[in-house]
Amino acid sequence: MVWPTRRTCWRGKEVFLRTYNSPDDSETPHFTSVPQVRTEAYMHEALTDCGIDIHWESEVETVDSGPEGVRMETTDGQEWRSSYVVGADGGGSTVRNEIGASFDGDQSANSFIVADVEAVEGDGYPTERLFHYDHPEVGGRNVLLVPFTGGWRLDIQCLPDDDPEELCNDENMREIINTVMGEQYEDNLTWISTYKFLQVKADSFVDEHRRVLLAGEAAHLLAPFGARGMNSGIADADEAASAIAVAIRSHRDAVARDEVELFAARREKAAQYNLDAAGQALEYLQGDDPVTVLRKEAAAALADQFEVAGEYLDDAPYGPHGAPPIVSTGNY
Ligand SMILES: Cc1cc2nc3c(=O)[nH]c(=O)nc-3n(C[C@H](O)[C@H](O)[C@H](O)COP(=O)(O)OP(=O)(O)OC[C@H]3O[C@@H](n4cnc5c(N)ncnc54)[C@H](O)[C@@H]3O)c2cc1C
Structure with missing residues (x-):
């Protein structure tokens, strides 16, 4: 809509x-609402077009990474081997737990x-x-x-x-x-x-062997003000895919490792920026900082005379508009 x-x-x-x-x-358009069921349907369609199989009802249970690649087991009893894995299994990520990374941060x-x-x-x-x-x-x-x-x-x-x-x-x-x-x-x-919102980030976005990459809410959870959750997850996935493509083509272990580390450095920095931006919005809404409280009161008092004061009140709950300093994937 x-x-x-x-x-x-x-x-x-x-x-x-x-x-x-x-x-x-x-x-x-200035404003668009796309429900998550629709974005999921678009992604499903894109996967079908690319000829990628989806294995429903087969949750990842174990992830063992080593210098040569990754071995996983799923709940349907299957075993999987791959050079690289992207863990995009959401906030309760099994992949994150299996590589020994943990969430760090606060709750609203x-x-x-x-x-x-x-x-x-x-x-x-x-x-x-x-x-x-x-x-x-x-x-x-x-x-x-x-x-x-x-x-x-x-x-x-x-x-x-x-x-x-x-x-x-x-x-x-x-x-x-x-x-x-x-x-x-x-x-x-x-x-x-x-x-309640969690504002947390994994302490590492990759495993020790640089074979498993975390993306989306497996890597970070943000307060939704500013709409950075899904948007930054897509940027993670995009950069993870690019890093893996280069790593596979490089045929040199050191180059492949560097590429995955670069992914982690860039996306950890972007996640920190997005967390700070969402945190700023949360602080604006929930905090009792006297300067912010006074600024809101003053803007409300002046809104009849100065449109800019009303616009400040309209805009501020969604946090800053800027983009992380290191991104190649749009604004997140
Ligand atoms: C009220 C609200 C409003 C929001 N509004 C916005 C917005 O306007 N804009 C925006 O950008 N973001 C928004 N978000 C955030 C956005 O919804 C999430 O950031 C995004 O859906 C996370 O996507 P994900 O793929 O990382 O994780 P998920 O959507 O959680 O997907 C993870 C998937 O992994 C699967 N899975 C879990 N465990 C396993 C396993 N062991 N093995 C295999 N698969 C597994 C799950 O079944 C699921 O399908 C909002 C969130 C909320 C709560």
Whole structure:
């Protein structure tokens, strides 16, 4: 879904609103929502086009790497041998554990609630991204609303003393959805979950023999502000594939090893940059640093006179826009 409007409210009052023209085919739209099921379908299609087999229901159980390559066992009883392996098996990565790497970092202080609300056909609710600071009718909590095809994603930032499980019971959620979106939506909750963000990075992205490379959430977990999770995972995978291609063609052990080490150096640095950027956004939202608090208050007070003050409030929750210093794969 492409949507045209960004809007921000501060304690019940609108402080920023901007609507962009609908892009024609030659332009990149300002805002696009692509659900994960769709990105997965695109990737599945790409693998099929390349003639790559997928072995479902066969989880990697063991990974033994050595100077000549890698041997793995999967839960379906098969054994696999390969020159190189990319471990892209997510946050609970078996591959990461098997190569002896471990996660290092912090967990967010507050919990978050994430909920899907089904669209009401033809009700005219605006397709906009709305961020509401300290929503007065949601107990002063921050609320984010993002449109998706067929519905809305509602994020609520819990207060430090909240019990998130209690807050997301049926009655409370009906009331919150009614307040934020209107009565016609209060029965349309289709999915809900609560979580805290981890901000962590593996202490090494490669094994000791430089034969196993970690990519995506197997290598790092980021707070989602700034949308760097999947995006940086794709950059990891791209660089891992390039490094392996060069290593295989090099026919020299030292060159092959260097290439894999270069992958690790570049992507560990990029992950640190992405962690810091997501951390900055998290600190902005959750932290009690008096300078940040004062800056937000001042921007809200000035937003009526100066659009730039409202734009700051609209933009800041998503962290800085910059790219890591060492990247060859776009912005992440
Ligand atoms: C609320 C929310 C919003 C987000 N929004 C954005 C966004 O806007 N933009 C963005 O870029 N990112 C976003 N992210 C982050 C993004 O979803 C993740 O970073 C991304 O999906 C991670 O991809 P991955 O392939 O590394 O891991 P996963 O998606 O976890 O995939 C790992 C795969 O490995 C498989 N697996 C696990 N163990 C094994 C095993 N032992 N053997 C074989 N296979 C195994 C799993 O079944 C799974 O299919 C968001 C995350 C959340 C929670």
